[in-house]
Amino acid sequence: MSTPQTPMPQAPPPAWEAGGGYTSPIPVVRTHLGHALASEWTKIKSVRSTMWTLGVYVLLVLGIGLLTGLVIAGTSTDLSGEENTLSLGFFGLLVGSICLITLGVLTTASEYGTGLIRTTMTACPNRGRVLAAKALVFFLLAFTITLVCTTLVAFAQTALLQGSGARQPTGAEWLKGTVGVSLYLALLGLVSLLIGSILRHSAGAITIMIGVVLAPLVLALFMFTRSLEKVRTALFEYSIPNQLSVFYSNSLTRSGPSGWDPLWIMLGVAAVAFAGAWALLNRRDV
Template sequence: MSTPQSPMPQAAPTWQAAPGSAFPSYTSPIPVVRTHLGHALASEWTKIKSVRSTMWTLGVFVLLVIGIGLLTGAVVVNSSADLSGNENPLALGFFGLLLGSICVMTLGVLTTASEYGTGMIRTTMTACPSRGRVLAAKAIVFFLVAFTVSLVSTALVALAQTAMLDGTHARQPTGAEWFKATVGVSLYMALLGLLSLVIGSVLRHSAGAITIMIGVVLAPLVIALFMFARSLEKVRQALFEYSIPNQLSVFYSNSLSQSGPSGWDPLWIILGTTAVAFAGAWALLQKRDV
């Protein structure tokens, strides 16, 4: 008896065949588009606006900045305090912004580190193999969101406080003071959050990166408070002058220290620090496994 022979495999229909010299007229039904930074920006914008952490962190930030700012202004109006000297009335917004910085830093860390925790980073890198483009897109989207929210919040607080303290409790701020207390300090906050984003990309651990950033804000002041030795006087003074709370106060023309950064120095300091950290994170991202 003869054994049955298996049927010969049939050639794939022309519409299923891959394009090549045998099928020069083949056209893929899927449009092929060269990807660019705009696609990565659209992807990161979709992510940041759709996750709950964005709404919670930015919501608490706005609540702290506006709420504490209005509360501070109300306390000054209803007390015997008089700010009619050389003090900037916009400085009352400092307290809420200092607490709100924790929210901005937290969101910055979560923008990158949370994807490593959930494993979503593998999908992101598969969709966009250019790792540097992914990091740049995250940085641009986050910076614009953080700057816009900070600017709106600080501007509302500044307007409310000057209206509450109109003429009776404080002098009118100048145009330069308005600009620094709104645009300037918002740029600083956005860069501080961007630095947190970079640290989150380096550590790939949300809790660790958030802890480090909170330490960056608070540790210099705490360490300086316990430096009682006369030999450490210069170190203690430097820690105090270049601490983030003191740098924030410079934008309100009300520095906590008589020396140290002044004018726009805090902005250049945070800009340089963030640029160096971003370059390091970029280089590290190219060498690591996802």
């Protein structure tokens, strides 16, 4: 005798309204910024470019920072008493900033190259929300990674250079050399992200941002005539390398930005770039 088989559970029939309309059993949830943030976080952590660029960034910041401290500690170099032990972290961050620039551009521009931006905008028609989510996710990621790296390098260099004659940093210098410079570099990467959104071309945006970082200082080095002295000074004062050095109380010039000024300057640049990217994103076709 055959045993009776248990009937398979069947999906509930679709709900039909009295007027003949169909009502989906799937609840409709109003989307918000949290959904866009979750989507952008999933994208940025699942692509290989993020792992490669951030991995190289960490290696450069930690490697150059620790190597500089080891070289100074292993020689008889007597550092000036006015130079604190955190100032050597400048070199690793300057080189590593290229990685943040690259990742920032790729976060937006690469979607236009692959066509994924069409899917993104279909899932979230609110374009401003998409741009805000990309900016927020990238900024927090860049700031966190940079803060961890700068803090580790700062502790290591302070321990290595205790007997080198370098001045021990104050609490304010610790804050600027870790939190301050991390905010500055995260904003620099954010500007790169916004330039990538404006240009929609990865190679072009990366080239422009690298030029913004390096070109002013290089041009200033070749301006020898007296008539260009004011231009030369301005290029020195407001170049990215000089503004980075300000966070370590070791400015390349005696005038120009000081204290927390570089952070406010970069914040203003990021605000202008964000407004431009927002306006163009809403006016242009995807």
